[in-house]
Amino acid sequence: MNNFLTQEFTTPIISYFTVVLLLMSILITGSNRLKSIVKFYLLQSSCLVIITLIIGFSINNPETLRIAIITLLGKCIVIPLALNFVIDKSQANKEVVPIISPSTTVLIASALIAFVYGLSMTQNFGRIAYYPGLFNAAISIILIGLLIMISRKKALTQIIGLYVMENGIFALTLDTVFGMPFVVEMGISLDLFIGVLIMGVWTLRIKQSFDSIDVSKLSKLKG
Amino acid sequence: MENNILLLEFSILFFIIGALFSLVLGLYSNKLGIYTSSIFAIIAALFSLLSSVNVLLHKNSFKIELPINIPLLTPILSVDPFSAFFIFLISLISISVSIFSIGYLKSESTKTSIPLLVFLYNLFLLSMILLVSANDALLFLIFWESMTLISYGLIISNTSSDESRSAGFIYLLMTHIGSAFLLFLFLIMANYSGSFSFESFHGVYKKMPDNLNLLLFIFALIGFGTKAGLIPLHIWLPEAHPAAPSHISALMSGVMIKTAIYGLLRVTFEFLNPNSYWWGVCLLLVAVSTALVGIIYASQENDIKRLLAYSSIENIGIIFIPISTGIIFYSLRLYDLAAISLVISLFHTLNHSIFKSLLFMASGSVISTTHTRSFSKLGGLIKKMPKTSLFFLIGVLAICAFPPLNGFASEWLIFQNLLALFNTSSNVIKTIGIISASLLGLTGAICIATFIKLFSGIFMAMPRTHLVEYAQESSKSMIFSLFISSSLCLLIGLFPLFTISLICPAASTLINLSQVNSAAFSNNQILHINNTVSGHYSPTLILLLLLSFSFLGFIIPKLVNNKTTTRKDETWSCGISPKAEFEYTPTGFIQPIEVIFSGLHIPKDFYYKWIYLPIYDVLNKFSYKVKTVQSGVVQVYLTYIFIALVISIIWVSL
Amino acid sequence: MNIETKNIILILSQIIGLLLLSPMVNSVIKKMKGLLQGRKGIPLFQGYYDLTKYFHKETVISDQTSWIFSTTPLIVFSSTLTAGLFVPMFFEIESIGMFGGVILFVYLLSLGRFFMSLAAMEPGSGFCGMASSREMMLSVLIEPVMLLSLIVLCLLSNSTQIPTIITSLVKHDLTFPSISYVLAIFALFIISIAEIGRIPFDNQETHYELTMIHEGMLLEYSGKLLGLMVWANWLKQLIIISLICNLIFPWGIINKFTLISISTGLAFYILKILIISIIITLGETVIAKVRLFRVKDILVTSFAISVLALILVIQELGRVSMP
Incomplete structure (x- = not known):
């Protein structure tokens, strides 16, 4: 198929957006304002959409276009709005109470990235990937998402960690099988969206019961 | 060449004479002892300085046979440019420290016993110079031990304080652990080379398996690292350096811990073969963390000399950075770069x-x-x-x-x-x-x-x-x-x-x-x-x-206006x-x-709690188990001797 | 004209240029900030007025101080100016590479900072001591990141000289400036804002002693000495801005000296400085100063960004050299 978007042309562009993905996950770990975290998440998701579009055009796959639109709707509009709504409701903007301090988390995150890029030197790592840079970034982002969930106390930041992780998984599938099947992606998006609703309700309930959204307070529920 | 030998011999002689004279005269009068010791030390150091500079400039080396006769031991001092550099360093520092000690000891004479101090002072300098020129593993160990013991004497010379004594104890303990590793190191190498002389150690790695090569490197690192103060082997350093009188601290921090660098470099590059860059990478990590942790400790101190001692640990870390890059380059066969790294590390040492x-x-x-x-x-x-x-x-x-x-x-x-x-x-x-x-x-x-x-x-x-x-x-x-x-x-x-x-x-x-x-x-x-x-x-x-x-x-500002005045007034404090x-x-x-x-x-007790105590516990338990052998009954001991005899007879006859 | 005279003339013009331009740049930033806040702002020549005023005033120094306190302004001034020689304004000085590179640059800046902090401890005033302590805390965080981001740039151009870094950027294919380069510049930009002591790290216009960092260290200075300190600070600001703007827009560094090239180079340089100043002004207007211990998180984040840049540099250069 003749296409002006050859791999030589797309690789550098994709590598730019890949780095933005990584940069945003570093900024999310380093930030302690929920609102700015949501902004960074929004930027990260938009980059993902752009990458999806580029890949979609380069392989002439109309399916990816649909995925891109759904992602745009879900990750760039609905989820940030919902998150902002929950933050406003629970008045929790400044309350990123970390278990590990943000700066230490950032250092660990950069060590993780170094680790993943170091692994990428090995033979089998990223063999199936179309763009190796994106593959490395995706793995790093999944790990960083987990790290965020580990290192923060608040329910809200934990769910953001989950979203970051999901972005990583999305990028990974994009790079290996050019996007998930539509149904799967829909399912995951729906799951996450329901997740944010439940989390929102949950957060508000925790706040009502404990006057705080600190997850560690939940350990009181244990008998 | 001849001059160099003569100069070094003179220097050794002057150190010994200085030590004896100052002891005798010091017993008679403190002041006289101080002057004799310092003046003799300065003259001796000047001699050795000249000799070493000569060697370094002309790139030759020489040997001196010591007039002592001990079995197993070739009592030869050999000064090649590498040793000469360390002699240069020791002499250079000891000149200024000796000048300093004249005035310093006069003001300190009430607190310490001067005759002992001035006697040990010259011997200390001598032992370091002999150490870096020893050409035989056993001789090296003897001088290493005497350097340690003399410096121990200097640390506890501050007779009035308990702090000195406990610091001295930790120092002695730690450095002896280090010495034990060095003993193993040299014994194993001697086993493969067939002799204790350093010349026979050259390229000894060719005769031994690769794993042993690495093991010996680790032994050398622990043995010399203890003296140098690599973290976590540094615990004696911030105790011992402050406890000694200040001019001794200057020597210990300035020179004595550098002899460990001498030993490590000689063993690593001459006797062993750094064949994998992972040695260097790991050492680099140790070095950087030593530097960082050392300076963080230093920043918390409120005691002048402890702060300086911790900063010495930091600098040892910095000195080890080019050493580890040297190992990396050496293992990658980039010998010129390795040599450059070593020069840099020696330069920072100086x-x-x-x-x-x-x-x-x-x-x-x-x-x-x-x-x-x-x-x-x-x-x-x-x-x-x-x-x-x-x-x-x-x-x-x-x-x-x-x-x-x-x-x-x-x-x-x-x-x-x-x-x-x-x-x-x-x-x-x-x-x-x-x-x-x-x-x-x-x-x-x-x-x-x-x-x-x-x-x-x-x-x-x-x-x-x-x-x-x-x-x-x-x-x-x-x-x-x-x-x-x-x-x-x-x-x-x-x-x-x-x-x-x-x-x-x-x-x-x-x-x-x-x-x-x-x-x-x-x-x-x-x-x-x-x-x-x-x-x-x-x-x-x-x-x-x-x-x-x-x-x-x-x-x-003068060109703009030449007429402004300056006035002193008290600091504004609201x-x-x-x-x-x-x-x-x-x-x-x-x-x-x-x-x-x-x-x-x-936290400082971390090292005790997590590194030293567990080792101590294991040793202790082991000793308790061994204790059962000691029954206290004479017949049992005789049985041991009997069994040993029988086994050795069988061993010999096989 | 032989090369040596040419170099001496260039060095002299760099010194004069830095000395003359630095008060102006500071005034421009202040003026723009004033305009943005709906005030008239200060006159553009306020910097020069201030300096002449300081040089005319009587010098009152604390009676607790020694020679260190009164020589510190000279040392700060000279070390900053020396560091300024390494950063090209809009022309290249060939011999400058022979004095030193980025490492020397960073250490010269920290030499000035060392004496400033030391002198601030001298009058025994609580405010000065506090400012000095905070300045040291900032410098501990700034120095490694500044070194790392500059070293990444050095690796990209295989040289530790700042002029060479800039010129080698122009020679490369500019349709796709390397991503690691962008990241390193990003980290360097954050660090530079901290280095010149602006919001969100330090507020230069505060009048409340407990919030001062740089200003606090100057509390006990007056007259000529204060004038020199203030001037040195403006110099540092101009040097850092020149560094950043020449790295972001590496074009327009001239090495042939005709009337046209000099005038276009100068015009371009002023334009670049203006752009950076506008960014700084906007930042100062929009962002609030962060709490002192939050500064750590920002600077550590920029450290992480430079590490990312380093990893990418290694990837990129590794790929190029592989057959």
């Missing part, structure tokens, strides 16, 4: 010896006049001790690595050396090398804060306690030796190439595959390393620029007359940094 002994001596002056080591009790001494404070400031500037002093010259080279790691092919080395460079910058920045804390605590603002009231400027000999050391700091800083040309033969002796000379470090007489991310540094030009711009800054209580204390000064690095600040 620089650290000079400025650290300067700082220890200057703080010795402060301590002997104010009788306290805690600098949060001092303050305002710059007005009482203007000269000492000036030299102290030069030492501080050198240790903080500011251009154009010597500390910067070597630190700049270390940065270039780390950048050179980028030319290797491994991504791990590249990443770790560059991040180490950044962490070295971090260490430097904390070092600056630490020494501002120290200097401002001792010398600046208002006196915090009455201890300062009776302080006075130190005696002429002390000032003179401080002057010598600080001018050395400046001269080496301004003309690094001359010093490097002295060091180069030492490094090429060690790595005989490479003939490095100072041309590798210069481009038109400007400091520059080839084959790296290129860069130049010209200290003289920088000094010239700094001076001329200072003049510019002086003259411009309308109340200022008091010492309003000042920022040294502890307060460092507090923000303490908060930032609280995660890195490992």
Whole structure:
């Protein structure tokens, strides 16, 4: 198929957006304002959409276009709005109470990235990937998402960690099988969206019961 | 050649005579003992200095046969350029320290027993010179032990304090653990080479399996690392250095711990074969963390000498950085770069010896006049001790690595050396090398804060306690030796190439595959390393620029208006007359940094709890198990002898 | 004209240029900030007025101080100016590479900072001591990141000289400036804002002693000495801005000296400085100063960004050299 978007042309562009993905996950770990975290998440998701579009055009796959639109709707509009709504409701903007301090988390995150890029030197790592840079970034982002969930106390930041992780998984599938099947992606998006609703309700309930959204307070529920 | 032998023999003779004479005369009169010891030490050190410079300049080596006869042991001293460099270092520092000790001991004579101190002092210097020229493993160990024991004697010479005794004990314990490893190291090597002489050790790695090669390297690292103060083997250092009298601390920090560098380099590059770059990478991690943790500890201290001792640990870490890059380059067969790294590490060793002994001596002056080591009790001494404070400031500037002093010259080279790691092919080395460079910058920045804390605590603002009231400027000999050391700091800083040309033969002796000379470090007489991310540094030009711009800054306001006046008035403190209580204390000064690095600040009992106690427990349990063998019944012991005899008969007959 | 005279003339013009332009740049930033806040702002020549005023005033120094306090302004001034020689304004000085590279640059700046902090401890005033302590905390965080980001740039151009870094950027293919380069510049930009002591790290216009960092260290200075300190600070600001703007827009560094090239080079340089100043002004207007211990998180984040840049540099350069 003749296409002006050859791999030589797309690789550098994709590598730019890949780095933005990584940069945003570093900024999310380093930030302690929920609102700015949501902004960074929004930027990260938009980059993902752009990458999806580029890949979609380069392989002439109309399916990816649909995925891109759904992602745009879900990750760039609905989820940030919902998150902002929950933050406003629970008045929790400044309350990123970390278990590990943000700066230490950032250092660990950069060590993780170094680790993943170091692994990428090995033979089998990223063999199936179309763009190796994106593959490395995706793995790093999944790990960083987990790290965020580990290192923060608040329910809200934990769910953001989950979203970051999901972005990583999305990028990974994009790079290996050019996007998930539509149904799967829909399912995951729906799951996450329901997740944010439940989390929102949950957060508000925790706040009502404990006057705080600190997850560690939940350990009181244990008998 | 003949001259060199004669000079070194004379120097040894003078040390011995000095030791004996000063002991005898010291018993008669303290003052006489001090003078004899120092003068003999200075003369002897001058002799050995000349001899070593001769060797370094002409790149020859010589041997002296000692008139002693001990079985198993070839009593030969051999001075090759590498040993000569260390003799040079020891003699250089001991000259200024000896001059210092004249004035210092006079003021300290009430606290310590002078005859013993001056006797041991000369022997201490002698043992170090003999150590670095020993050409036989057993001889080396003998001198190593005698150096340790003599320095132990010097530490506990401060008879009045319990602190000295407990510090001495930890010192003795730790260094003996180190010595045990060295003994194993040399025994195993002798087993493969068939003799204890160092010549037979050359290339001994060819005869042994690869794993043993690595094991011996680790043994050497533990053995010498204990003496050098690598973390976590450093625990004796901050106890022992402050407990000794200040001129001894200067020698211990400036010279004694450097003998460990001598041993490690000799063993690693001459006897063993660093065949995998992982040795270097791991050592680099140890080195960087030693530097970082050392300086973080230093920044928390409020005791002048403990702070300096911790800063010695930091500098040992910095010295080990180029050593590990040297190992990396060596294992990658880049012998020229390896030799360059070694030169850099020796250069920093020399620089650290000079400025650290300067700082220890200057703080010795402060301590002997104010009788306290805690600098949060001092303050305002710059007005009482203007000269000492000036030299102290030069030492501080050198240790903080500011251009154009010597500390910067070597630190700049270390940065270039780390950048050179980028030319290797491994991504791990590249990443770790560059991040180490950044962490070295971090260490430097904390070092600056630490020494501002120290200097401002001792010398600046208002006196915090009455201890300062009776302080006075130190005696002429002390000032003179401080002057010598600080001018050395400046001269080496301004003309690094001359010093490097002295060091180069030492490094090429060690790595005989490479003939490095100072041309590798210069481009038109400007400091520059080839084959790296290129860069130049010209200290003289920088000094010239700094001076001329200072003049510019002086003259411009004058040109604008020549008639302004200067008036002194009290410090503004919100309308109340200022008091010492309003000042920022040294502890307060460092507090923000303490908060930032609280995660890195490992509590000091960590090492005892998690490293030493578990080992101790295991040994203890083992000993209890072995104890059952000791029944106390004579017949049982006789049975042991019987069994041993039978076994040995069988062994022999087989 | 032989090379040496040419170089001396260039060095002299760099010094004069830095000295003359630095008060102006500071005034421009202040003026723009004033305009943005709906005030008239200060006159553009306020910097020069201030300096002449300081040089005419009587110097009152604390009676607790020694020679260190009164020589510190000279040392700070000279070390900053020396560091300024390494950063090209809009022309290349060939011999400058022979004095030193980025490492020397960083250490010269920290030499000035060392003496400033040391001198601030001297009068024994609580405010000065506090400012000095905080300055040291900032410098501990700034120095490693500054070194790392500059070293990444050095690795990209295989040279530690700032002019060479800039010129080698122009020679490369500019349709796709390397991503690691962008990241390193990003980290360097954050660090530079901290280095010149602006919001969100330090507020230069505060009048409240407890919030001062840089200003606090100058509390006990007056007259000529204060004038020199203030001037040195403006110099540092101009040097850092020149560094950043020449790295972001590496074009327009001239090495042939005709009337046209000089005038276009100068015009371009002023334009670049203006752009950076506008960014700084906007930042100062929009962002609030962060709490002191939050500064750590920002600076550590920029450290992480430079590490990312380093990893990418290694990837990129590794790929190029592989056959």
